[in-house]
Amino acid sequence: MTRGGQGLARVAVVVRAGAAPLWWLGVISAGVGVLVPGITGRRIGVMAGAALFLITAAVVALVRHKRYVALVGGAARAGKHDVLQDRAVTVRNWRRGHRWWLLLALVGALGSAFAVPAAGGMLLAGAGTGLRLKAARIGRLERAAESLVWVRVDWLGRGAGVPAGKRVKGYRATGIAAGDAAPGGARRRGGVLV
Template sequence: MVRGGQGLARVAVVVRAGAAPLWWLGVFAAGIGVLVPGVTGRRIGVLAGAALFIVATAVVARSRRKRYAALAGAAARAGKYDVLQDRAVTVRTWRRGHRWWLLAAFAAALGSSLAVPAAGGMLLAGTGAGLRLKAAWLGRREKADDVLLWVRVDWLGRRGGGPAGKQVKGYRSTGIAAGDAAPGGARRRTAELV
């Protein structure tokens, strides 16, 4: 990078990157798990899974909101030489860095079906749904403040390196039209780019 610029990734994109794989792995694990009668039986497994889905969605969607809000409130303006990372690169990097965790979670969800059918898969899917809701919350905040929030890429690579982890000292902000992702981390529609 030139003249002290930093590589920046969108906060909402990083949050949203895990939502789809967790959701689909959870749905797949729950679908397979419901085929196994398990120790508790299918009915209890599905009811327990539904409860776990609701709890996981709520907990993940609400977790660390104060930290996100504090970092967003103190966000500094991005510099002239800062490099904004593409949405696809951010998503690909996150998924590559977490692929073994995703596979381990999927295996654990499948294994838990032997005891409580479908519950582990529904818990996994609830985690994905919670991340999607958190990204949507960040998107509403970005629209309200008329800014996009960015985090330094090198802070994400460290241990426990989430976008609101201890290693993150602050966010950067840009105008709402910067980058290739809409508020909340979704792809920009073609009409928005014109």
Template sequence: MARGGQGLARVAVVVRAGAAPLWWCGVFAAAIGVLPPGVTGRRIGVLGGAALFLVSAAVVALLRRGRYAAIARGVARAGKYDTLQDRAVTVRAWRRGHRWWLLLAFAAALGSSFAVPAAGGMLLAGTGAGLRLKAAWLGRRERVEQTLLWVRVDWLDGRGGNPAGMAVKALRGTGVAAGDAAPGGARRRTAALA
């Protein structure tokens, strides 16, 4: 980084990076997992899985909101020489750092289907849905405050990190037009040429 600038990653993008892989791993594990009758039977497995989906989505969406709000209160403006990391780079870093955990979670969800059909996959899908809800909450906060939230890349661990972890001391902010991701971490939509 030139002249003391820092590499910055979008907080909402880091949060949202795990949503799609967890969701799709969960959906595939649940779809395959409904095939064996399991110990409990399919009906109990699917009903239990639906309850696990709702609970995990709610818990993940609400978890650590206080910490996010606390570190967002002291947001400082990003410096002139700070480098804003692309959305694709942030997502790739998170997914590369967590690929073995995702594979292990998929295998565990699939294996649990022999006891409780589809429940493990639905739990995994609920976790992905919860991350998407948390990113949406961050996006609403960014729109209201007209400030995109960024975290220093070196404060995230090598696996893409946790933007609300104890290593994160404060966040940086930019205007809503900065970077290539919209508030909430989604791809920025470009206006169609007329």
């Protein structure tokens, strides 16, 4: 980065990056898990999975909420030499950094089907749903503040870690039209506004 500028990644995009892989891995493993009778039987497995889905989605959506609110509220203005990372790069970095965890989660969910059919997969899908809800909540905070929030890439560490972790000292803010992702981290519709 030139003249003291920092590489910045959108907070909502980092949060949302894991939602789709977790959701689809959960759906696949739950579908395969239903085919296995398991120790508890399919009916109990699906009922336990539905409860796990709801609980996991709620917990993932709400964890660190106060920290996100505080960081968004205290976001400093981004400098003119800061470099805004593209949405696709942020998503790719997160998925590349977490690919082994995703693989282990899939194997664990498939393995758990022999005990409680479909429950492990529904837990994964719940985690993906919770991340999507958390990103949507960050998007509402961004709309209310009329600014997009960014986190320094070097604070995320390898694999684009947690954007509200201990290493993160604060966020940077830009105008609502900066970057190629809409509030909440979704792809911006109608082209890129910078």
